[in-house]
Amino acid sequence: MGGDGGTIISRRNCMRFNNKKKGKEISRDMERTHKWLHCALSQERLKKPIVGCRLGRLYNKDRLLEFLLDKSSRGTLKNMAHIRGLKDVKTVSLNENSESTGEPLKSECSTVPQVFPFCCPIMGMEMNGVYKFAFLWNCGCVMAEKAIRQLQISMCPNCDASFTSEDVVIVHAEGEDLQLMQSRLEDKLAQEASKKEKKRAASKMDPFSKESSDGQSVGVDKKKSKTSVKNGPLNTVEMKQSNSFKSLFHTNDSRQKLDPNRGFWSETTHSYFFKGT
Structure with a gap:
């Protein structure tokens, strides 16, 4: 071996090459x-409830809420x-x-789990990054993009919710998908x-009036009607229908005892008057 003037390749060099390649794959x-x-x-570790963004990234909802509530950390992460x-x-x-035990099973050469905790509800593929997955923005169902x-339907195969192509979000998108x-x-922004x-x-042009579906301004009219009820006289219709209110005055038929100092009710004007002492 090597007597023809070529180089001699030892087993040690082959082992080193294989180790480097294997380490990169791991x-x-x-x-x-x-x-x-x-x-x-x-x-x-991902745990329910889990949320996804428009770019396909997955987050634990409780940690995301903590991030949004902490105003000092909002501008730190691009x-x-x-x-x-x-x-x-x-x-x-x-x-x-169903085949997952909840914890990753570690092999001798890597920490890659043999069974992943999530899978596609339609095709049964494991959600391990080898297969492309997507979720629908309108319903949130996660399944294999395949x-x-x-x-080729416009309804979710998992929950029958309607969706469009704009609602499909690729999970952990890369390259052209990203x-x-x-x-x-x-x-969208x-x-x-x-x-x-x-x-x-629209608010600068007319900040007080709001247009209805027919194009008529109704905001000012509603405001006027409310102020007229508050500042105007008492509602005579309610007074006319309320017998308990009429019984407070001596002109009511239900009261037999008359009090000279008590006010009296007028059926013609539907209002009451108080007598002086």
Whole structure:
């Protein structure tokens, strides 16, 4: 071996090469497993209730609430700038894997679990990062993206809720999928900003009146009617129908004993008058 003038390859060099390659594969699997099993904010193990954002990241809801309530930490994380409140996330429904024991089973060479805790409710695929998963924004059901693509229906195959292509959010999107999720998020933010500008412009033009569905201003009329009831005389219709109120005065037929100092009720004007002492 090596007598022809070539190099001599020892077993030690082959072992080193294999070890490097194996180590990269293990680290890549560990990174993928950690991302799909842990909260994207706190890096803790995912536990229900779980929410997802428009970019497909999964969070523990309690940790996300703590982050939103802590105003000092809002501007520190750039990857959380798109989440301003609970309206920017959706509670997802994850189907538990019946074969999972709850804790990852560690092998001899890595910490990758053999059975993952969640799976697709339609096709039974494990939610381990190998297969592409997605959730629907309108209902929150999580399933394999392959099931949504192959069925080609406008109703959720898990809960029968209607949805559109804009409602499909890829879980932990990467590459082109991440660019698509970001473009949808930007379009949504632009629509919200335009709506706010229209409302501000309408309030500056006429801040006191509100237009109804027929285009007639009803805000001022309602305000006038309320003030007229408060500042005007007592409601004579209610007085006319209330016998208990009439019984307070000596002109009522139900009272036999007359008090000269008590006021009297007028049936013509539907009002009462008090006598002086």
